Amino acid sequence: MTPALFWHHVRLRLRERMEYRGAFLLGLLAQGIGYAAEIAVIWLLLHRFEAIAGWMWPEIALLYSLSVLTYAIGAAFTYSPMTELEQMVQRGTLETVLVKPTDPFWTLIGQRFNVGYLSHLLLAGTVMTWAIATAPIDWTPASVGLLVATVASGSMIQAAVLTLIGTWAFRFTRSWTLFAINGQASRFIRFPIGIFGIIPQILLTLVIPLAFATYYPAAILISEDGQLFPGWIGWLTPVVGPVFMWVAYRTWTRGIDRYQGAGG
Amino acid sequence: MSIITVSHLGKDYRQIRRIDGRFGAVRTLFTRQSMTRTAVDDISFSIEPGEAVGYIGPNGAGKSTTIKMLTGILVPTRGAVEVLGVEPHRHRRRNASRIGVVFGQRSQLWWDLPVIESFELHRHVYDIPPERYRAMRDRCTELLGLGDLLQSPVRQLSLGQRMRCELAMALLHQPEILFLDEPTIGLDIEAKDRIRDFLRTVNREQGTTIILTTHDLADIEEICPRIIVINRGGLIYDGAIQSLKAQLGSQRQVTIDFEDDPGPITISQATLLSDQGRRKTFAVERSVESTLAVLSSIASSHPVQDVSFAEPAIEDVIRTLYAGLGKAVPESDELDRWSRGRVVTQ
Amino acid sequence: MVARPGGDAVRPIRTFLAFLGTSFRKNLAYRSEVWLSILFGLLAIVIQAAIWRALLGDGAAEGITVDDMVTYVIITTVISAVSLHRLVSDVDERLRGGDIAVDLVKPMHYPTLQLADQLGRSAFQLAFVVVPMVVIAALTFGIEAPASATAGAAFVASLAIALLVSFTQGLLLALLAFWFLTTFHFIWANGALLTLFGGANLPLWFFPDALETVARLLPYQFVAFVPAAIWLGEIAGSELAWTLALGVMWVAIQGAAGQALWSAAVHRLTVQGG
Structure with a gap:
C-alpha cells in the first residue's frame, strides 16, 4: 500500500466522521474534560507533596504529556482497527479486508484511522510546552533531537502495544480486558520508574518497552536517575520504537496467517 | 484450460471446547481442549472460463468455506486449489486483484459516504487506469440503473440499492471471476430480478466467470446453467440443472379445468394435489404415456375445458436429491411442495 | 389462577433473584478471562502503592501512613471492581442494537431489572475477581483490619451505599x-x-x-473515598452518621431522578415509537 493510498483511506475516514460533526466535537470536549481531570489529580498530588522521588511537578508533567501525546498518535493509527478486530473476526467482516489486493494491516489501519484524538493532542501538547519551558532542561541539538525522536518512537511503541493486543483477538477473542490492562500499564510510565519494583521496571523496559516513550528520554533531558537500568539506555529510544513496531507488525501478520489456517 | 481447479479439497476447523457440567466453569478456567470439525471433505471440480456455476447446499454444508478457500481467505487443510493458475492462499493479493467478491451480508462500501467515494477508493486500491475505470463505472451504472444513487450516502440506500452498488463496485476492476456469496439474501422480487438480469449480462457480454452461492434456487435457475451441490462438506452433484431435473424430477404437475365440477375423481396413475371444484391439479409420472393415459381416462368421463402442465420446481428436485442421500431435509407436505413450485416454474 | 405459596408479596423478590442468578451465570461465560481482571486490579494496586511509598516513606502525612494508604488503595480498587456503573454501556449497546424493546416488554420495572442484572455481575466479580485479588494483594502488600467493629459494620453499610450510588448514577446516564x-x-x-x-x-x-469542601458534598466520594476512609476509622463518630446519611440522601435523589427520567423515557418510547 502506497502512502498516497493510505492517505486516501484516512481522508475518507475523516470525511465520514465529519458527517456527524456535532457528536464528534462534543466527543473531543468530553475526552478533553476526562484528561483534564486526570491532570488535575496529579497536580493536586504534587501540590500537596511537592515531589515524587525527586521529580517536581513540571517534570512529572513532562512524563504525563509524553505518555498522552505518544498514546494519542499511536492510538490514532491502531486503536480502532485493533479493538474492532475481535468483532470483525466474529462477524466475518475481516474477510472483506482479505479479498483486497493490499496489505491487510495497512488497509485496516487506513479504513479505521481514528481522528478522535485531537483533544489528547491539544491537551498533551499544551502541557508539554509548559513542562519543557519550566523544567530544568539543557537545550542542545542532541536533547532537541532526543525529544523529537521520543515523540515519534514513543508513538510507534504505543501503536505496537495495541497491535499486539489486537493480535490476541485472532486466537482468544475478548481482548477488551487486555486493552483495559494496557490503560493501567500506561499509568506506570507517568511516574518516575524507579519507584516501582524491579519486576515492573524489567517488564516495561525489556518486554513491553513503554518506558522508552516517556521515562528514559525524560530522565536524560532533566538529568535525573534512580532506576534499575543505566541512564544511557534512553539514547536507544529512536531505535526501540521502529524495532518494536516491526515485531508487532510481524506478529500481527502471523496472526492473520493463523486465522487463515484455522478459519477463526 | 480451466480457470478454477479444485482437487480433493478438504478443510478442518479447530474449535475450542468449553467444558459443560457441574464444575465446568472451574475446569474451563484451567484447560483448553480443542476439537476438529471437518467443514469440507474431498471435493473436486473444475470450472471453465465464462461459466456461471451455482454452488448450493443446506446451511453448514461448507459452501462459504469453499468460497473462502477459492478467494484466498482460508488455507485448505487437504487437497489443492488453483484459481487463474495460482494457489489463492499463497498469492492472495495477486489473486485478489483478478477476482471480484460480493458478500450478501457484509458491505464493502463506506457506510457514511456517497457511494462514488467507495468507487474512487476502489479505483486506487485496484490501480485501475482512469479511462477503463470510467468506462466500467458508466456501464455498470447504466445496467444496474444506479444513476443518482452514486451521490447518496450508503446509509440512506435500501438493501436492494446497496447490493446493486456492491455488485457494481466488485466489477470495476473487470475481474475474470466474480464470487457471490448469497447476493440476493433479504431482497425483494424486483431487486432480485434486476441483479439476476445484470449477472446474466455480465456473464454473457464480458465473459466473466460467475460462482454463486445462494439459498434462493431461482437465482441458480436464472443465472447458472450448471450447479454443484454439496452437503455435509461433500460433493453430491455436479452438472447441468436440466439433467438433474430429468434424473430426479420424475413427476410433473397437470392442472385441468373442467366445464362443470365433476366432483371427486380418483385415478390410479395420478395423485390429486388440489381440488378447487372446476379446477383440479394432479401429480403424474413424467413419461408421455402415463400423462396421456391419465388425460384420456379423465376426458372420457368429464368434459375438459383446458389443460396445463408444469415442470417440477428446482426446490423439489434438490430436496429429492438431499432426501435420496438419506440426509436430513426439512419436511414439507406434498401440497406445499407443489404450490411453492408453481411460483418458480413458467 | 391458583395462589402459590409465598403469595404476591414475595413474587417480585423471587423474580428479582431469578434475574440476578441468570446474570451471574451469564457472566460465567467470561470466566476464562478472570485472571486478566485480577491482573487489572492488581496493577492498579501496585501503581498506587508504589506512589504512596515514594511519597510517604516511613513517615506519615495528616496521620496517614503507607500501610494505611495501601489498605485504602486495595479497598477503592475492590469497590471499582464491583461498582454498578457498567450499566451505562450495556443499555447503550442494547438501545443501539434495538434489543431494548425486548427488555421493555418484560413484565418488570426496567430499572429494577437492570439492578438485578448489575448485581449479578458484581456477585460474579466478587467471587472470581475480588476475592483472589484481595488475597494476593494482602499477602504481597499487607492489609489492615477495620479500625473497629463499628468501622467494620459501617463499612458494610457504606459498601451498599457505594453500589446504589453507582447504580443510580449509571441509570441516569x-x-x-x-x-x-x-x-x-x-x-x-x-x-x-x-x-x-x-x-x-x-x-x-x-x-x-476549598476543594475538599466541594468533594465532601458531592456523591462521587461514596464510590471510592468514603468506604475506604470508614474502614480505616478516619470517618467515625458523628461524622460517620452524618456521612452515611448524606450517602442515603444521594441515593434517594439520584434514584428519584432516575425514576422520573425513566417514566419520561417510557412515555417517549410508547408515544413517539422510539
Whole structure:
C-alpha cells in the first residue's frame, strides 16, 4: 500500500466522521474534560507533596504529556482497527479486508484511522510546552533531537502495544480486558520508574518497552536517575520504537496467517 | 484450460471446547481442549472460463468455506486449489486483484459516504487506469440503473440499492471471476430480478466467470446453467440443472379445468394435489404415456375445458436429491411442495 | 389462577433473584478471562502503592501512613471492581442494537431489572475477581483490619451505599441515551468527575480545603473515598452518621431522578415509537 493510498483511506475516514460533526466535537470536549481531570489529580498530588522521588511537578508533567501525546498518535493509527478486530473476526467482516489486493494491516489501519484524538493532542501538547519551558532542561541539538525522536518512537511503541493486543483477538477473542490492562500499564510510565519494583521496571523496559516513550528520554533531558537500568539506555529510544513496531507488525501478520489456517 | 481447479479439497476447523457440567466453569478456567470439525471433505471440480456455476447446499454444508478457500481467505487443510493458475492462499493479493467478491451480508462500501467515494477508493486500491475505470463505472451504472444513487450516502440506500452498488463496485476492476456469496439474501422480487438480469449480462457480454452461492434456487435457475451441490462438506452433484431435473424430477404437475365440477375423481396413475371444484391439479409420472393415459381416462368421463402442465420446481428436485442421500431435509407436505413450485416454474 | 405459596408479596423478590442468578451465570461465560481482571486490579494496586511509598516513606502525612494508604488503595480498587456503573454501556449497546424493546416488554420495572442484572455481575466479580485479588494483594502488600467493629459494620453499610450510588448514577446516564442516542460523552464527563472527586487516586484529606469542601458534598466520594476512609476509622463518630446519611440522601435523589427520567423515557418510547 502506497502512502498516497493510505492517505486516501484516512481522508475518507475523516470525511465520514465529519458527517456527524456535532457528536464528534462534543466527543473531543468530553475526552478533553476526562484528561483534564486526570491532570488535575496529579497536580493536586504534587501540590500537596511537592515531589515524587525527586521529580517536581513540571517534570512529572513532562512524563504525563509524553505518555498522552505518544498514546494519542499511536492510538490514532491502531486503536480502532485493533479493538474492532475481535468483532470483525466474529462477524466475518475481516474477510472483506482479505479479498483486497493490499496489505491487510495497512488497509485496516487506513479504513479505521481514528481522528478522535485531537483533544489528547491539544491537551498533551499544551502541557508539554509548559513542562519543557519550566523544567530544568539543557537545550542542545542532541536533547532537541532526543525529544523529537521520543515523540515519534514513543508513538510507534504505543501503536505496537495495541497491535499486539489486537493480535490476541485472532486466537482468544475478548481482548477488551487486555486493552483495559494496557490503560493501567500506561499509568506506570507517568511516574518516575524507579519507584516501582524491579519486576515492573524489567517488564516495561525489556518486554513491553513503554518506558522508552516517556521515562528514559525524560530522565536524560532533566538529568535525573534512580532506576534499575543505566541512564544511557534512553539514547536507544529512536531505535526501540521502529524495532518494536516491526515485531508487532510481524506478529500481527502471523496472526492473520493463523486465522487463515484455522478459519477463526 | 480451466480457470478454477479444485482437487480433493478438504478443510478442518479447530474449535475450542468449553467444558459443560457441574464444575465446568472451574475446569474451563484451567484447560483448553480443542476439537476438529471437518467443514469440507474431498471435493473436486473444475470450472471453465465464462461459466456461471451455482454452488448450493443446506446451511453448514461448507459452501462459504469453499468460497473462502477459492478467494484466498482460508488455507485448505487437504487437497489443492488453483484459481487463474495460482494457489489463492499463497498469492492472495495477486489473486485478489483478478477476482471480484460480493458478500450478501457484509458491505464493502463506506457506510457514511456517497457511494462514488467507495468507487474512487476502489479505483486506487485496484490501480485501475482512469479511462477503463470510467468506462466500467458508466456501464455498470447504466445496467444496474444506479444513476443518482452514486451521490447518496450508503446509509440512506435500501438493501436492494446497496447490493446493486456492491455488485457494481466488485466489477470495476473487470475481474475474470466474480464470487457471490448469497447476493440476493433479504431482497425483494424486483431487486432480485434486476441483479439476476445484470449477472446474466455480465456473464454473457464480458465473459466473466460467475460462482454463486445462494439459498434462493431461482437465482441458480436464472443465472447458472450448471450447479454443484454439496452437503455435509461433500460433493453430491455436479452438472447441468436440466439433467438433474430429468434424473430426479420424475413427476410433473397437470392442472385441468373442467366445464362443470365433476366432483371427486380418483385415478390410479395420478395423485390429486388440489381440488378447487372446476379446477383440479394432479401429480403424474413424467413419461408421455402415463400423462396421456391419465388425460384420456379423465376426458372420457368429464368434459375438459383446458389443460396445463408444469415442470417440477428446482426446490423439489434438490430436496429429492438431499432426501435420496438419506440426509436430513426439512419436511414439507406434498401440497406445499407443489404450490411453492408453481411460483418458480413458467 | 391458583395462589402459590409465598403469595404476591414475595413474587417480585423471587423474580428479582431469578434475574440476578441468570446474570451471574451469564457472566460465567467470561470466566476464562478472570485472571486478566485480577491482573487489572492488581496493577492498579501496585501503581498506587508504589506512589504512596515514594511519597510517604516511613513517615506519615495528616496521620496517614503507607500501610494505611495501601489498605485504602486495595479497598477503592475492590469497590471499582464491583461498582454498578457498567450499566451505562450495556443499555447503550442494547438501545443501539434495538434489543431494548425486548427488555421493555418484560413484565418488570426496567430499572429494577437492570439492578438485578448489575448485581449479578458484581456477585460474579466478587467471587472470581475480588476475592483472589484481595488475597494476593494482602499477602504481597499487607492489609489492615477495620479500625473497629463499628468501622467494620459501617463499612458494610457504606459498601451498599457505594453500589446504589453507582447504580443510580449509571441509570441516569443510561437513560440519557434515550434522548441523545449516545452515552459516550456523558460517560467521559462523569468519569472525569469521579476521577477528580471520587478520591480513589488522591484521598480527600489531601485536597486543598476549598476543594475538599466541594468533594465532601458531592456523591462521587461514596464510590471510592468514603468506604475506604470508614474502614480505616478516619470517618467515625458523628461524622460517620452524618456521612452515611448524606450517602442515603444521594441515593434517594439520584434514584428519584432516575425514576422520573425513566417514566419520561417510557412515555417517549410508547408515544413517539422510539
